[in-house]
Amino acid sequence: MNAAGEILVVALDPLLRKVVTESVTLFADGATVTAVSQTRATPERLTAASLVVLAARDADFSGLKSVFSLVKAADRPTLLVTAGESGEGRNVAADLKIAGSQHISIPELDIREELRAASPKLEAAMRQARRDRPRGKPVQSPPQAAEARAPAPSAPEKSRPVEHDGPPYLGTVICIGASTGGTDALLAVLSGLDRNCPPVAIVQHMPKDYVADFAKRLDQSCRIDVELAHDGQALRPGHAVIAPGDRQFRLRKGNKGIWTALGESERVGGHCPAVDVMMKSAAQELGKKAVGVILTGMGRDGANGLLAMRQAGARTAAQDEETSIVYGMPKVAFEEKAADTVLPLQKIANWIAGVTLQLPK
The missing domain is CATH 3.40.50.180 (Methylesterase CheB, C-terminal domain)
Structure with a gap:
């Protein structure tokens, strides 16, 4: 998977946002993963993302309608993770033209365990979505993200630690x-x-x-x-x-x-x-x-x-x-x-x- 750019996780529910972000980070392959609520999913942020991951419970779909429209307009590679049994997630996926392989549906019982069980499908979906990245749109980190995080150095050179035989550390x-x-x-x-x-x-x-x-x-x-x-x-x-x-x-x-x-x-x-x-x-x-x-x-x-x-x-x-x-x-x-x-x-x-x-x- 091409690791350039930023993966943006968008979810209304804080717990679902946390769990999905943790799962996505496992397969980010070096890309920055940023989690935001629906109010922070601005058009600029969505357009700049290399991959958008939408996450929603059955009860969240109405509150995310405006975000769905923004995602459609941004035309970025998109994954949809839905928790629940209503089948509404399939309608959202169809409306956003998200392929079945990029829609991960899990029961709303134990979200963390269900998502862990679905991790092979999540990894495959992320790889496929990144391969299907639309043409002609630059991938760059949005200004909002730059303000919220200090830039990380790229794989700095480190000398590995040696055995410490000196006095014990008793400082701060x-x-x-x-x-x-x-x-x-x-x-x-x-x-x-x-x-x-x-x-x-x-x-x-x-x-x-x-x-x-x-x-x-x-x-x-x-x-x-x-x-x-x-x-x-x-x-x-x-x-x-x-x-x-x-x-x-x-x-x-x-x-x-x-x-x-x-x-x-x-x-x-x-x-x-x-x-x-x-x-x-x-x-x-x-x-x-x-x-x-x-x-x-x-x-x-x-x-x-x-x-x-x-x-x-x-x-x-x-x-x-x-x-x-x-x-x-x-x-x-x-x-x-x-x-x-x-x-x-x-x-x-x-x-x-x-x-x-x-x-x-």
């Missing part, structure tokens, strides 16, 4: 939590960090089967090393670890350094791993020698943990509404006074670099 740790829209947001932040930045601990709400591949993609796109966290893993500068998708994730500190601790599989606040769990452990173990960041996401996970970090003396920030795909988690963090700073996405990496220089070594 950056803790980041994200959910819906977080895959692109994390790429924007991590790709802006210097090779020698403090270690980064990340909780991204994502099905467990996807996290390892997501970590590999970030590792290939960033100057720092990124990998899936394992239990008892020592943190070091220039290194980011992402919590697995089925264990609670904490940080621990002792004379031998700072390391990861994977715990129970029970959900906390509806999530496993939960941002709150990681950040509360950072507050307890690291105190002021930590930095906490809440990125785009639905719900309120992370607000209590970020507040605990701030009360322990850590610097804390939340992504602003304008650049958030879903302004849920950052909004609650701001309202609960957990974030001492609110920033657009493209400024977060520089903010992290600045505050970490000021923290105690």
Whole structure:
């Protein structure tokens, strides 16, 4: 599949938008994947996309009529993912002239599991749609997307880490939590960090089967090393670890350094791993020698943990509404006074670099 350009996922329902975006990202082959609501699916954005993925539940079709018209006018390669049993999706596909192979219909029971089961069909549909790209229309990233994300460097050269026999790391740790829209947001932040930045601990709400591949993609796109966290893993500068998708994730500190601790599989606040769990452990173990960041996401996970970090003396920030795909988690963090700073996405990496220089070594 030609990886040039941007894949635009458009859905009215936030949960469906999140799940479809996660699934599409697996087969994006290096392309940028951006998820937007129907109100942000502008003609300019649709026309600039290399591939448009429309996602809708049965109850969403009436609310997406205007988007359907815009998609038809944009004449871009289009996939349709519908959840439900009404058969209305077939009518929409016919109206948009979407071939049957580019329409993926799943029951509205367990959307995540149903879409996972349909992943071979999704991959094949994406490949076919990209091969069928219309002629004569340039593919470029829209201005809106450029404002919302810091540009990612193209596959920077990295020297692989060597065994570290020196003293244990006992400095600052950056803790980041994200959910819906977080895959692109994390790429924007991590790709802006210097090779020698403090270690980064990340909780991204994502099905467990996807996290390892997501970590590999970030590792290939960033100057720092990124990998899936394992239990008892020592943190070091220039290194980011992402919590697995089925264990609670904490940080621990002792004379031998700072390391990861994977715990129970029970959900906390509806999530496993939960941002709150990681950040509360950072507050307890690291105190002021930590930095906490809440990125785009639905719900309120992370607000209590970020507040605990701030009360322990850590610097804390939340992504602003304008650049958030879903302004849920950052909004609650701001309202609960957990974030001492609110920033657009493209400024977060520089903010992290600045505050970490000021923290105690």
